[in-house]
Amino acid sequence: MKLFQSIFGRGETLGRYPESLIEMATERAIDLTDARLRLVPGYRKRLRQPVIHAIDQVIALVDAIPAPLAASRDGYRDDFRLAALFASGEEMLQILGRDKGLRDCLASAEGPGAGRVISLLVARREERNILGMDLVGDQVRRDVAQVSVSFAAHRLLEPNESEPECRRFLKRRAFDHVLVLALAEITEARVERADLQRRRDLLQRKLRALKRGTLAFGAPNSGQADEAGIQAELDTVSAQLAELGADQGVLRTHLGVVADRLAEAEHQVWSEELPLCLGPMNIRRDPDDPSARQMVFQELRDAQGQRAVMLLLAIAPRDLPPVEDFVAAAERYL
Numbered sequence: 001m002k003l004f005q006s007i008f009g010r011g012e013t014l015g016r017y018p019e020s021l022i023e024m025a026t027e028r029a030i031d032l033t034d035a036r037l038r039l040v041p042g043y044r045k046r047l048r049q050p051v052i053h054a055i056d057q058v059i060a061l062v063d064a065i066p067a068p069l070a071a072s073r074d075g076y077r078d079d080f081r082l083a084a085l086f087a088s089g090e091e092m093l094q095i096l097g098r099d100k101g102l103r104d105c106l107a108s109a110e111g112p113g114a115g116r117v118i119s120l121l122v123a124r125r126e127e128r129n130i131l132g133m134d135l136v137g138d139q140v141r142r143d144v145a146q147v148s149v150s151f152a153a154h155r156l157l158e159p160n161e162s163e164p165e166c167r168r169f170l171k172r173r174a175f176d177h178v179l180v181l182a183l184a185e186i187t188e189a190r191v192e193r194a195d196l197q198r199r200r201d202l203l204q205r206k207l208r209a210l211k212r213g214t215l216a217f218g219a220p221n222s223g224q225a226d227e228a229g230i231q232a233e234l235d236t237v238s239a240q241l242a243e244l245g246a247d248q249g250v251l252r253t254h255l256g257v258v259a260d261r262l263a264e265a266e267h268q269v270w271s272e273e274l275p276l277c278l279g280p281m282n283i284r285r286d287p288d289d290p291s292a293r294q295m296v297f298q299e300l301r302d303a304q305g306q307r308a309v310m311l312l313l314a315i316a317p318r319d320l321p322p323v324e325d326f327v328a329a330a331e332r333y334l
Helices: 002-007 019-029 035-038 042-062 071-079 080-085 090-096 100-107 163-212 220-244 245-265 328-331
Strands: 115-135 141-159 268-280 293-302 306-317
Touching: 019 035, 019 042, 019 245, 035 245, 035 328, 042 163, 042 245, 042 268, 071 090, 080 090, 080 268, 080 293, 080 306, 090 100, 090 141, 100 115, 100 141, 115 163, 141 163, 141 306, 163 245, 163 268, 245 328, 306 328
Parallel strands: none
Antiparallel strands: 115 141, 115 306, 268 293, 293 306
């Protein structure tokens, strides 16, 4: 953690970092993907520029997040985004107060005296087509096709009393997420390789048995046809294994995956503006509709298709309702 507090610290210059920190970041990339990559000669040199590029990208990503928005009852009334994310100001404070990350932060040594906590709120946006009531002209009509927008799975990331510290940990999280995506690709390749190797071994055994005559129950012609079919399938599987790289080249292939994902970090995790025009019930409206509330979210996306809207929040612990102790509540009824 001290490593990334240093890399993503104050006054960093994009693309220019101390060599010791670049080396430590490289080792973190190895630790989070495949520790055996240290066996590949020159792995540090191979990862140097990709690591620097990825650090640049996650710094830019997090620094672009706007200043914290007050997650208070007044803030709820004043900002359409909070009103879209939560049904009411009270619900907002209840959901935030139940968040485990925030509770852990407040329970830490620095937490009890915190006047405010900064954290990134993420939530999954869901849209569905519905039939509802709507005012068309001067008439209320039923069964009008509408698009309902809702938000679920609210979660607070990296709550911290200090905004710079919160952003610092968010940069570390974004860097790690790029590595998680690289690990997923490596794992998928491992599973594919293991499956192909099993199929290849099975086909080879079948082919040997067929040539010995132990599977040749039919006429010679049908046996020859079977042998040709098995050989063709074996050739296909062998070619697929060759595309994944020879056994001795697997680690180099994995190193290439890590380097490539870091080198294209901006295509692995990024944010886009998400403009929405919603009515009071979170129904999509045209921008010229009198009931439309126009707002712009930032939506976090990754290469696996995951996406979540995000807002940096400033939360005053004193505004949060007390968290109910469900164990104590249950004991009262026993």
